[in-house]
Amino acid sequence: MATTTTNPSNDDTQSSLDVVLQLLSSLTLSHDDAQSIIDVITDQIQAAALPAVQPAPTVVVPVVAPPTPTVQAATLPAVQPAPAAVVPVMAPPTVIVQAATCPAVQPAPAVEPPAVIVQAAALPAVVNHPTPTARSGFYGFPHLPLTEVVVNGETRGQQHYRGFAFDVPRAAALGPFYLITRGSRVGVFETWQRTSPYVLGVSCSSFSRCKSLYDGLIRMLDAIDLGEAQWLP
Known part of the structure; x- marks a missing residue:
């Protein structure tokens, strides 16, 4: 015995569409207005009949922390201090200054200044003007x-x-x-x-x-x- 499976969504859609057509027939509408209303209702019903889209599962990516490098401290050789150098301190040589023998300065002979003879300038004779x-x-x-x-x-x-x-x-x-x-x-x-x-x-x-x-x-x-x-x- 064959079993016929009926999609309940298609039946509901057709029933709703029939109801709408009956209501539109009772209204006084132009042919263009009625066709526009039917197109809108049909689009809404078909959209509702589509199966729901399941969101994609969220993929959890574990964050792996990078390994922390371990720096091994290098073992440095111990620095040996340099041996202290002993510098002998030399005493400066003694400088002996010989006093130069300067010749004795002879005093300059006294020079007698020349005798200056000032001659009296001849002055003009003063003329006494007698009373005319x-x-x-x-x-x-x-x-x-x-x-x-x-x-x-x-x-x-x-x-x-x-x-x-x-x-x-x-x-x-x-x-x-x-x-x-x-x-x-x-x-x-x-x-x-x-x-x-x-x-x-x-x-x-x-x-x-x-x-x-x-x-x-x-x-x-x-x-x-x-x-x-x-x-x-």
Whole structure:
């Protein structure tokens, strides 16, 4: 007698599918919607009918610890200390220093310094300028020679000092007075009108106003002493 074995899972699947089809037939659905629902249910039922996949058994691999190497301590030969070397200490030789015989130092003979003869420089003689006085109608120094000269129809007094001639004003002159040390005429003159013709237009002329007639005559002698007085063409 043959025995027929029926898979319970297939029967259940078919029964569930029939129930679903009956429910869908009672609903108002489009053909596409109904087909989509049937496909989804069929896929779910087939997936449930597959046998369960058993997980693979876990393989336990025993971990074997590596053997610990045993290091045998090498037996080293005992180090013998080096024999102590005895170094004899030599005494340093005695150094005998002979004192050098130095010749006797003879003292240097005394040198007499040469006699220095200082000659006194000849100083110029100091000239005392005496007070000018009026002589022969002209104002000048009484110790100096006085002559008369005619200049442009006018008689003028002229004195001489160290070979240099210079004009002096009249005794009645009131001033102001001017000293000309470089000009066409040289000396002391009264008023600018009598002075200007001898310096204006004369190249390298030199003149100045005097504080007084006495001041002008003293400065005239100083200019002659210094070589600053000069007659110009």
